Amino acid sequence: MEFKSLPLSPSLLQVVAELGFEKLTPIQAQSIPLLLKGKDVIGQSKTGSGKTAAFGLPILNQLEKRLGSELPRRRETRALILCPTRELCTQVARELRKLGRRVAGLQVLILSGGQPIFPQLQALEKGAHIAVGTPGRVLDHLTRGTLDLSNATTVVLDEADRMLDMGFQEDMERILRALPKTRQLALFSATFPRTIEAMSRNYQKEPVRVTIEEPEERTPDIRQIFYETAAETKLKGVLWLLRQHPSESAIIFCNFKASVTELARTLREGGLSAGELHGDLEQADRDRVMAKFRNQSTRILVATDVAARGIDVADLDLVINYELPAQPEVYVHRIGRTGRAGKRGLAISLGTSREKSKLERIESLTGSPLSRKTLAPLANAEIDTLSQGARNDARMETLYISGGRKDKLRPGDILGALTGEAGGLQGSDIGKIEIHDRFAYVAVAKSVARVALTRLRNGRIKGRKFRIEPVA
Ligand code: AMP
Secondary structure, X not given: OXXXXXXXXXXXXXXXXXXXXXXXXHHHHHHHHHHHOOOOEEEEOOOOOOHHHHHHHHHHHHHHHHHHHHOXXXXXXXXXEEOOOHHHHHHHHHHHHHHOOOOOOOOEEEEOOOOOOHHHHHHXXXXXXXXXXXXXXXXHHHHXXXXXXXXXXEEEEOOHHHHHHOOOHHHHHHHHHHOOOOOEEEEEEOOOOHHHHHHHHHHOOOOEEEOOOOHHHHOOEXXXXXXXXXXXXXXXXXXXXXXXXXXXXXXXXXXXXXXXXXXXXXXXXXXXXXXXXXXXXXXXXXXXXXXXXXXXOXXXXXXXXXXXXXXXXXXXXXXXXXXXXXXXXXXXXXXXXXXXXXXXXXXXXXXXXXXXXXXXXXXXXXXXXXXXXXXXXXXXXXXXXXXXXXXXXXXXXXXXXXXXXXXXXXXXXXXXXXXXXXXOXXXXXXXXXXXXXXXXXXXXXXXXXXXXXXXXXXXXEOOEOOOEEEXX
8 A cells, every 4th residue: 555545745745755755554455544534543563663653743744734834833732642651752752853843833742751841841832833752751840730731632642551551541541531522542552451441431432443463363362382291390390490481571370379389489499570469468478579570670470370360461372270170160271371462482391191081171262272391300400501591581670669549659750850951861771660559560670679779768758758678
């Protein structure tokens, strides 16, 4: 599909030709016509897919059509684009300015957190047609009354899943509620966890779904292996399996609480970062274990089925059944947590020769045979080597901050304290930020964890001192 066939203004078509864009990328071919018609779109997108132009061209086209020659004088904010990080805001704004270079008088303004607010206030006084910002700072401006969105017709949530990961959900929803009732909402995300689906249901009108996946990828692609093993080989055998099948994030299911505790201890003794989840834990402990798993400070979660209920982790690449469940439906449910978002998943099950009938019931339910292997007993020397290779495996570390929602802390405040002038860290070193009522967790890259801890302890967040602790 060529750009010429789209009902875009002559100035936009000219720029696209000057930039040497020949054909539309798949995400553009699917979303531009819909967005030009004013539809709400929910789209799967990756960076580099051309999605900025996919939502940018319709926004610019609309601006030209509605404001015409008045555009340079009427600097009202017609479009708002929310992005998770300052870097992404800059990138999106740059691309919009590039595409809009023949739209005379166009103003694109960046409102990202971790930046001084004064220049933003000055620029807002003059007005801008398009605002690109992070949720925390945009909400800040809305609350101050310095950003007027009453004329906004289009809103874009870019990398929506990352914004949710960073704890921006509440800020995003407050912004969405503050917008005019009739406005177009485009939501782009790499993955679609339940939280994103819910946001789409609550804030979009008859959204059209746009994916660039192959249709056959809709059935999850999970490789399933069954390892037959002697009961006494199982425990240490998991160390070997984890080495044999490297993964970023894995859940290991057990049928009993006692197995959870025993296995998690063995993995930790083997140098792996493993959290455990079972029914006997206090809520606060569960929250901490889950927070660390979601933000990648823990790579492996050992859990019973009941305890794992409601876990919403998008990117699991491995599920291990340490014990086969008695009901085959439970097996299907367990392994369904991997192989999402078009990625290939892996499900490994362990069982003794006496558990063949469980295996057969699973196979008759799923209609596909598991590939069968044997897990041989390991020599002690082999176990030692395995343990040594596994040290230091998690990418992130979690810091506790003794302030939360009730202290009016928002993700942007924490991000700002770490990445602003005082913090000096890169946005890419900061992971998930989870704000609870009275405390918050922030994940930081292991390589900068000590620096982050010192900076937060010595500095202030939102002008205040909080207690900061590493989370064990
Ligand atoms: P994005 O995914 O929005 O970050 O865009 C990635 C890069 O692709 C940017 O440098 C765009 O200018 C460029 N681009 C976007 N659309 C097209 C297209 N249809 N043909 C060629 N390049 C494009």
